[in-house]
Amino acid sequence: MSERVLVDGFSRRVDYLRMSVTDRCDFRCVYCMAEDMQFLPRQRVLTLEEIYQVAQSFVALGTRKIRLTGGEPLIRPGVVQLCQQIAALPGLRELCMTTNGSQLARLADPLFEAGVKRLNISLDCLDPQRFRELTRTGELAQVIKGIDAANKAGFRNTKLNCVVMKGRNDHEINDLVSFAIDRNLDISFIEEMPLGTIHEHSRAEAFFSSAQVREKIAERYTLIESAESTQGPSRYWRLAEAPHIRLGFISPHSHNFCGTCNRVRLTVEGRLLLCLGNEHAVDLKAVLRSHPGQPERLEHAIIEAMKLKPYRHHFEVNDDVQVVRFMNMTGG
Ligand code: SAM
Numbered sequence: 511m512s513e514r515v516l517v518d519g520f521s522r523r524v525d526y527l528r529m530s531v532t533d534r535c536d537f538r539c540v541y542c543m544a545e546d547m548q549f550l551p552r553q554r555v556l557t558l559e560e561i562y563q564v565a566q567s568f569v570a571l572g573t574r575k576i577r578l579t580g581g582e583p584l585i586r587p588g589v590v591q592l593c594q595q596i597a598a599l600p601g602l603r604e605l606c607m608t609t610n611g612s613q614l615a616r617l618a619d620p621l622f623e624a625g626v627k628r629l630n631i632s633l634d635c636l637d638p639q640r641f642r643e644l645t646r647t648g649e650l651a652q653v654i655k656g657i658d659a660a661n662k663a664g665f666r667n668t669k670l671n672c673v674v675m676k677g678r679n680d681h682e683i684n685d686l687v688s689f690a691i692d693r694n695l696d697i698s699f700i701e702e703m704p705l706g707t708i709h710e711h712s713r714a715e716a717f718f719s720s721a722q723v724r725e726k727i728a729e730r731y732t733l734i735e736s737a738e739s740t741q742g743p744s745r746y747w748r749l750a751e752a753p754h755i756r757l758g759f760i761s762p763h764s765h766n767f768c769g770t771c772n773r774v775r776l777t778v779e780g781r782l783l784l785c786l787g788n789e790h791a792v793d794l795k796a797v798l799r800s801h802p803g804q805p806e807r808l809e810h811a812i813i814e815a816m817k818l819k820p821y822r823h824h825f826e827v828n829d830d831v832q833v834v835r836f837m838n839m840t841g842g
């Protein structure tokens with residue numbers, strides 16, 4: 511039998527799926543959620559079994575990499591078992607997870623044993639009080655414990671994700687780089703994206719570009735541009751002083767990665783989003799629930815959905831909300 515692959519209308523092969531396993535979170539990061547978030551009622555959220563079925567269909571259609579995200583994926587009960595099931599799907603090369611790290615002290619070992627290959631851990635600052643302000647509920651010491659537990663459990667190529675905001679954490683950039691060097695972690699700096707309405711700060715005023723982040727880093731280190739790519743919005747650099755780690759710069763406002771985009775996202779409600787910055791979507795939950803036990807119906811819907819994938823996204827740097835959903839609905 512010939513290999514099955516998903517290809518969109520622009521001949522891009524889609525082999526990377528990000529799945530949000532919950533919209534809930536134990537943190538309320540200022541750029542991600544409102545303080546008084548309303549979460550979805552349970553019946554609107556995919557069950558773990560439904561999430562597994564979607565993963566199974568995507569892998570049958572040639573998906574090589576799946577990333578679980580949220581909300582905070584590690585606060586959904588049963589998530590370790592879900593990881594174990596997905597990691598065992600034949601043909602999948604890599605199951606990864608993006609987490610805030612709050613539960614890793616407890617779960618790093620079981621996740622590693624379940625077959626999760628790589629972790630991205632969010633960390634925006636190293637000052638406990640500022641960490642609390644940015645996350646509203648988070649405890650820095652717990653996250654650092656989690657990062658150390660991940661290293662100890664055997665995770666390699668762990669990456670820190672850091673959203674940079676002018677006046678909030680831009681002065682900590684080099685401390686974060688030095689933290690990453692000491693613990694042998696890659697680190698990515700992310701420009702804030704206009705997802706959902708927030709009142710904490712003006713996104714336009716807090717905007718801190720990847721180029722500005724590199725200028726700061728150049729005050730302490732020698733940056734060397736690298737040709738490495740993951741077909742996503744990251745560009746990579748290395749440091750002459752610490753070549754063992756990789757620095758990524760995620761500039762969602764730029765378009766130069768759209769041409770090679772290989773990814774789609776599944777929201778916690780089962781909507782398949784074809785592009786993070788657009789509303790093109792297909793309701794896979796409706797397909798799953800109206801045709802239970804018929805994976806061929808799900809696969810057909812996924813193949814058809816590829817035709818809707820737009821060529822590029824449309825973010826602008828201002829305070830208008832261009833995409834109404836919050837990041838916790840879609841996963842970063
Ligand atoms: N809770 C997990 C975490 O924080 O890593 C996973 C979900 S979180 C939505 C995924 C990533 O999206 C995090 O690294 C977070 O910093 C990033 N993120 C959330 N809102 C964002 C925004 N408005 N702009 C840019 N990145 C954002």
Ligand code: SF4
Pocket residue numbers: 535536537538539542543580581582610632837838
């Ligand atoms: Fe939670 Fe992650 Fe959003 Fe922070 S960025 S509120 S940790 S989902």
